[in-house]
Amino acid sequence: MAQFNSIEEILEKYIPKEELQKVHRGLYGFDIQDPSHYLKFDPKVKGLADQLKLEVKSFRFPALAEELRKPRIVRIGAIQNSIVEPTDAPIRAQRDSLIKKISSYIAVAAECGVNALCMQETWNMPFAFCTREKHPWTQFAESAEDGPTTQAMRQLAARYNMVIVSPILERDESHGDTVWNTAVVISNTGKVIGKTRKNHIPRVGDFNESTYYMESELGHPVFDTQFGRIAVNICYGRHHPQNWLMYGVNGAEIVFNPSATVDSLSEAFWPIEARNAAIANNYFSVAINRVGTENFAHEFTSGDGRSAHHDFGHFYGSSYVTAPNGARSPGLSRVSDGLLVVEADLNLCRQVKDQWGFRMTQRLDLYAESLAKAVKPDFQPQIIAEK
Numbered sequence: 001m002a003q004f005n006s007i008e009e010i011l012e013k014y015i016p017k018e019e020l021q022k023v024h025r026g027l028y029g030f031d032i033q034d035p036s037h038y039l040k041f042d043p044k045v046k047g048l049a050d051q052l053k054l055e056v057k058s059f060r061f062p063a064l065a066e067e068l069r070k071p072r073i074v075r076i077g078a079i080q081n082s083i084v085e086p087t088d089a090p091i092r093a094q095r096d097s098l099i100k101k102i103s104s105y106i107a108v109a110a111e112c113g114v115n116a117l118c119m120q121e122t123w124n125m126p127f128a129f130c131t132r133e134k135h136p137w138t139q140f141a142e143s144a145e146d147g148p149t150t151q152a153m154r155q156l157a158a159r160y161n162m163v164i165v166s167p168i169l170e171r172d173e174s175h176g177d178t179v180w181n182t183a184v185v186i187s188n189t190g191k192v193i194g195k196t197r198k199n200h201i202p203r204v205g206d207f208n209e210s211t212y213y214m215e216s217e218l219g220h221p222v223f224d225t226q227f228g229r230i231a232v233n234i235c236y237g238r239h240h241p242q243n244w245l246m247y248g249v250n251g252a253e254i255v256f257n258p259s260a261t262v263d264s265l266s267e268a269f270w271p272i273e274a275r276n277a278a279i280a281n282n283y284f285s286v287a288i289n290r291v292g293t294e295n296f297a298h299e300f301t302s303g304d305g306r307s308a309h310h311d312f313g314h315f316y317g318s319s320y321v322t323a324p325n326g327a328r329s330p331g332l333s334r335v336s337d338g339l340l341v342v343e344a345d346l347n348l349c350r351q352v353k354d355q356w357g358f359r360m361t362q363r364l365d366l367y368a369e370s371l372a373k374a375v376k377p378d379f380q381p382q383i384i385a386e387k
């Protein structure tokens, strides 16, 4: 199928203006053409973005003014990107070209006033796990604490006073050189606050990631930053509501979902899962997907009868943010690099909790008890048949 830029663009092209407002309200929870939902940036931003061929989109989620709490306004940034060098270029050239490109995007994010930013899953390398080859891809794995990517991101975080969440392939030298799929959370002071790892590893399509790394043993950490309590649900973890739930239980206000997923597999789920998580758990969710098509020198098979091929399919971008009340921003492009900047008042999390009472009515005790029974070897599903 020929690629198209975005669903928003198609809707705008074919739906009459007066009907479009209704469609947008139904789909996004807002009239997304209302100019009050967009941020005004210095004209410098457009110049920089044009130069870099970077799509920059913004959105603003309003919240109520409270009498006893000051607004907690933060600007959340999401970057989606294609690779720079071909996948058979030297590893260092591939990685460093991506660090250079993303550093220039982070400079634009800084101009847009972004306070907390996240990139896509394993942003500094091609998504090579489809190949099942260890060599050369595991060479991209690096220390989460002081590898070259983390060092570069630490400098930028301090320079721009920005929390940066950097999802990478981690090499854990202290534990037998183990490889992990990790997100490093870097404070706006430039210090590494900590790291979190992918909890659920896909075994679907060409996502052969279980060949490379295991499920996280770090639980569901939430990082208390100057710009809100942040958690990271890495890619395939978004299919597991209990994963999203636990970040909420631990107090997250913003949950990033750095991803790499292709149109033939998951595009129908994409607008639903992170959005639903924001609604169910009363936090902001930030879904970020890789963009572009990546080709690999050695062909690989998918175990589905198709002949061997050299690419994974199209990573369809479409990154977006959902507010705790279910309203969502328009998405970034399906085909080009982009930066989404969303202004949010974190007070909205509590306001929606109070309005809907989802946390209060959650019945965690009921599910803790039921699940404790369900994981026992002698468990029998509670099915009642007609007698």
Ligand SMILES: NC(=O)NCCC(=O)O
Pocket: 121, 202, 204, 207, 234, 235, 236, 237, 259, 260, 261, 262, 265, 266
């Ligand atoms: N990277 C990753 O976990 N992808 C799995 C496919 C999907 O979740 O859509």
